[in-house]
Amino acid sequence: xxxxxxxxxxxxxxxxxxxxxxxxxxxxxxxxxxxxxxxxxxxxxxxxxxxxxxxxxxxxxxxxxxxxxxxxxxxxxxxxxxxxxxxxxxxxxxxxxxxxxxxxxxxxxxxxxxxxxxxxxxxxxxxxxxxxxxxxxxxxxxxxxxxxxxxxxxxxxxxxxxxxxxxxxxxxxxxxxxxxx
Numbered sequence: 001x002x003x004x005x006x007x008x009x010x011x012x013x014x015x016x017x018x019x020x021x022x023x024x025x026x027x028x029x030x031x032x033x034x035x036x037x038x039x040x041x042x043x044x045x046x047x048x049x050x051x052x053x054x055x056x057x058x059x060x061x062x063x064x065x066x067x068x069x070x071x072x073x074x075x076x077x078x079x080x081x082x083x084x085x086x087x088x089x090x091x092x093x094x095x096x097x098x099x100x101x102x103x104x105x106x107x108x109x110x111x112x113x114x115x116x117x118x119x120x121x122x123x124x125x126x127x128x129x130x131x132x133x134x135x136x137x138x139x140x141x142x143x144x145x146x147x148x149x150x151x152x153x154x155x156x157x158x159x160x161x162x163x164x165x166x167x168x169x170x171x172x173x174x175x176x177x178x179x180x181x
Contacts, residue, residue, distance in 0.1 A: 030054050081116065096111060096114070097111070097112040098166070099111075099112075100166045100169075102162035105154055105155055105156070106153070107133055107162055107165070108152055109124060109149075109153070109169075111149040113149070114145065115147060121147075121149045125151065127165055128153050131155075131165055131168075133154060133165075134153060135153045137151070
């Protein structure tokens, strides 16, 4: 260390050299922690590029962690609902299928769900009723590990209830199962 006569600490030049060496060591350590990207990166790329690459990598990791946390919460809620309502194991959980047919004044809604589909059946009945249709018949049957719900409703002729019901039910399913439309 070089010291100025009469001063107790290192001079500015030495302090700056030490600071730069420390920054190089930290940057090298950071650079080694970031996995290589698809195009091979140069280890001699400018410092701002290396810092930007590391920052982008960290931001992407944060987004992935948040998505995984949300998915974990959704799955935990679904598992809690399954175990508290009917003790159905998660292996029987599956995304429902909705088939809607409009034959004149009759709207037929076929809903195929897992054994946990009572909520969706109730929502389907509510949506059909809110769209102004009168439910004439509703039944269900268990087929293996699935429930088959069939609902027949009377609608006015020329009504586009089937499209509105379909859109609303798809939105409910997408919201319940964490799928973006």
